[in-house]
Amino acid sequence: MSGVPMSAEEKDDACDDPGTVRPGGRTARVRAAVLRTAGDALAEHGFARLDLADIARRADVGKSTVYRRWGTVAGLVADLLSDMAEQSLPRTETGSLLGDLRANAELVRGTLADPRQGALFKAVIAAATTDARTAEALHRFYEIRVAEWAPCVEQAVRRGELPEGTDPYEVIRAVSAPLYYRLLTSDAPLDEAAGxxxxxxxAAAARAGVYA
Known part of the structure; x- marks a missing residue:
């Protein structure tokens, strides 16, 4: 014990594990401010230059709070990805396989084409190649998003649009794969036509049984 009294902010956070929050109130506002600032910093400077003290300063949050709640840069990025998964738009149902896949592609394309979001994803993907915790968080992010959209493929199978045994997860991954490839390997625009x-x-490959 240091004998130094904790601030009200520190007392409020002391019972939380790093990266966890209690719903509502000031704790939620602190988390939102820190995660928003972390996302901005990632988009601006990348993972390598992310610094918890700088994030705390920019978010106008106590440095000790940030270190206590997230512990490391990797812990902060993991929580950022969890929040992004939670905040992502829900699945669109159009009544047809192609309509649903187009909606999914447009959601992914619009996100990656956004200057801030596209830069943020580039930074996180780059970090995941060297940091195990970031990689794990990124995998969880995509597991959540793919699972959100997989039912549209299952519905297409029930409607008879796709062969029995079609893997819904592989179909959804296949939609976004060329969009991420273009983001990471080319300066070609991510326009609506690409989606x-x-x-x-x-859809054509799925109908032909490629993913069965």
């Missing part, structure tokens, strides 16, 4: 092509190619 349409990704959805139509995936």
């Amino acid at each position: 349409v092509r990704a959805a139509e190619a995936t």
